[in-house]
Amino acid sequence: MNDTPIYLAENFSGSFPSTQFALTEPDGLLAVGANLKPETLLQAYSQGIFPWYSDDQPILWWSPNPRCVLYPQKLKISRSLRKTLNKNIYEVRTDTAFREVMQACAEPRKDDKGTWIDKDMLQAYCQLHELGYAHSIECWYKNKLVGGLYGIKIGAMFFGESMFSKKTDASKVALEYLCNTVKPELIDVQVYSEHMASLGAELIDREKFIEQVNSYCR
Numbered sequence: 001m002n003d004t005p006i007y008l009a010e011n012f013s014g015s016f017p018s019t020q021f022a023l024t025e026p027d028g029l030l031a032v033g034a035n036l037k038p039e040t041l042l043q044a045y046s047q048g049i050f051p052w053y054s055d056d057q058p059i060l061w062w063s064p065n066p067r068c069v070l071y072p073q074k075l076k077i078s079r080s081l082r083k084t085l086n087k088n089i090y091e092v093r094t095d096t097a098f099r100e101v102m103q104a105c106a107e108p109r110k111d112d113k114g115t116w117i118d119k120d121m122l123q124a125y126c127q128l129h130e131l132g133y134a135h136s137i138e139c140w141y142k143n144k145l146v147g148g149l150y151g152i153k154i155g156a157m158f159f160g161e162s163m164f165s166k167k168t169d170a171s172k173v174a175l176e177y178l179c180n181t182v183k184p185e186l187i188d189v190q191v192y193s194e195h196m197a198s199l200g201a202e203l204i205d206r207e208k209f210i211e212q213v214n215s216y217c218r
Contacts, residue, residue: 005060008034016047019063019210028064035059036124038131045152045159048206048213050190055118065206068189068196070160072179076200084169085176090139090146092177098129101136101148105162117162125161128152137177139170147171149178151188156216158184175199185216 006017012034022030030049034040036059044050044061053060077085102125106117128134138148147170149163158178165171178187188209189201 005029006031008032008061010035012040016044016049016061019048019065019206022063022065022206024065028062029060030063031061032058034061036120038124038127038133041124041128041152042133042154045157046154046213046217048188048210050159050161050188051121052116052190054116062190063206064191066203067206067209068192068201068203069209070179070187070189070196070199070201072183072185072187074200074202075176075179076198077176081169081172081176084173090141090167090170090173092173092181093138093140094177094182095129095135097138097145097148098134098136098150099126100145101138101150101164102126102162104145104148104164104166105150107164125150125152137174137182139165139167139173141167141170148174153182153184154217156185156218157188157213158182158186159188160190172199186212188213 005023008031010033016031019030022028049061049063051059052062102117102122125134134150134152136148136150139146146167147165149160149171151158151160163171189196192203
């Protein structure tokens with residue numbers, strides 16, 4: 001196995017290397033370079049690979065092992081979230097404010113000094129949205145956007161990218177809508193976090209993940 005990621009030229013137009021060549025440290029780093037053109041991004045996601053980098057870095061492509069995923073039927077709904085859902089506090093819309101959702105997700109969080117969603121990433125995913133692959137699920141309160149999520153849908157797979165909440169449970173309501181109304185077969189969460197684990201996300205072996213990607217991305 002290689003001990004350095006594979007460099008991809010900016011005019012890259014082929015397939016990414018097999019995920020078996022991803023590094024173990026840092027976990028999942030597979031390739032460096034290429035571009036954020038729609039065809040490149042769709043090729044990456046269909047192989048279980050995603051871009052993630054800071055604004056002072058080249059484009060980095062990842063496929064960590066294990067992979068964090070959420071099976072929609074395993075979504076954990078807490079008592080407090082159930083109360084929020086029953087009250088119908090938020091109006092849930094889809095694909096009415098994709099750019100705004102991305103911009104809200106790009107805003108610095110507590111203890112964060114920056115964001116990985118730069119202007120190039122914003123433009124690239126807005127292009128995917130225009131092509132019908134990138135989607136937003138939005139929570140509105142009194143006609144104001146207060147929470148939501150966005151990601152890439154290919155076939156029956158939803159590759160979750162980011163979520164935000166400016167009002168209690170808003171992002172969780174969006175996730176519940178994704179799980180129980182959109183109903184993909186599998187949601188890619190990418191990287192483990194205690195927050196997502198509390199909602200039912202789990203770690204699976206990368207090989208199993210790739211098998212499911214190959215099955216659902218049709």
